[in-house]
Structure formats: C-alpha cells, structure tokens
Amino acid sequence: MINDxxxxxxxxxxxxxxxxxxxxxxxxxxxxxxxRLRIQVKDTGAVDEKVLKRQGALGFIHLPENHVQVVFFDVHTLADELRAQAVT
Structure with a gap:
C-alpha cells in the first residue's frame, strides 16, 4: 500500500x-x-525494508560496498524528489 x-x-x-x-x-x-532507485548507504542495517514497502517498493537488491537498489514504479520523479530533499 502506498500511503502517500x-x-x-x-x-x-x-x-x-x-x-x-x-x-x-x-x-x-x-x-x-x-x-530501480540506486543508492549507496553508510549502514545497510539502518535500511528499513518494511517502511520502503509501505511506500510502494516492489523489491530490493543488496550489492557490495553498501549499494542498495530499490524497485519502484515511476522511479524517475521519485529519484528527482529524493535528490532535491537530500540537498536541502
């Protein structure tokens, strides 16, 4: 379920x-x-897949060096908004 x-x-x-x-x-x-949303995190243990699923994540891929990929529909606009919020 996508809450927002x-x-x-x-x-x-x-x-x-x-x-x-x-x-x-x-x-x-x-x-x-x-x-896929592609992100490198500092601590993979801090990633809460349940929270991400509630926001529409369809799957997860964990790669070396703390790279995480999260599958979403309409990922382009979502990634743009995440980048905008990350710099504010």
Missing amino acids: KGDLKAKARKILAGLGGIENIVEGTIDNCAT
Missing part, C-alpha cells in the same frame, strides 16, 4: 527515513535506472 499516493514530497521523506535518513546516504549517490 499523490504527495510526492511526503512519500520521498518516508523513503529517506526508510533508507536510514539523509545522514545515512553517501553524498551524491542517489541515482536511478528505468525501474
């Missing part, structure tokens, strides 16, 4: 919290491809 359908800013805030907060994201590493 239609409110992209609120959804992005909850996704950032699910990723362990802005302080857990390595600066400049929020990226995306066609279906």
Whole structure:
C-alpha cells in the first residue's frame, strides 16, 4: 500500500527515513535506472525494508560496498524528489 499516493514530497521523506535518513546516504549517490532507485548507504542495517514497502517498493537488491537498489514504479520523479530533499 502506498500511503502517500499523490504527495510526492511526503512519500520521498518516508523513503529517506526508510533508507536510514539523509545522514545515512553517501553524498551524491542517489541515482536511478528505468525501474530501480540506486543508492549507496553508510549502514545497510539502518535500511528499513518494511517502511520502503509501505511506500510502494516492489523489491530490493543488496550489492557490495553498501549499494542498495530499490524497485519502484515511476522511479524517475521519485529519484528527482529524493535528490532535491537530500540537498536541502
């Protein structure tokens, strides 16, 4: 269930919290491809997959060096909003 359908800013805030907060994201590493949000985190243990699923995450891929990929629909606008919030 997507709790903040239609409110992209609120959804992005909850996704950032699910990723362990802005302080857990390595600066400049929020990226995306066609279906995945690609992020490098400092502590993978701080990532809360339940929170991310409640915001519409469809799957997770954990890669070496604390890289995390999260599958979302409409990931392009979501990644843009996450980048905007990460620099404020």
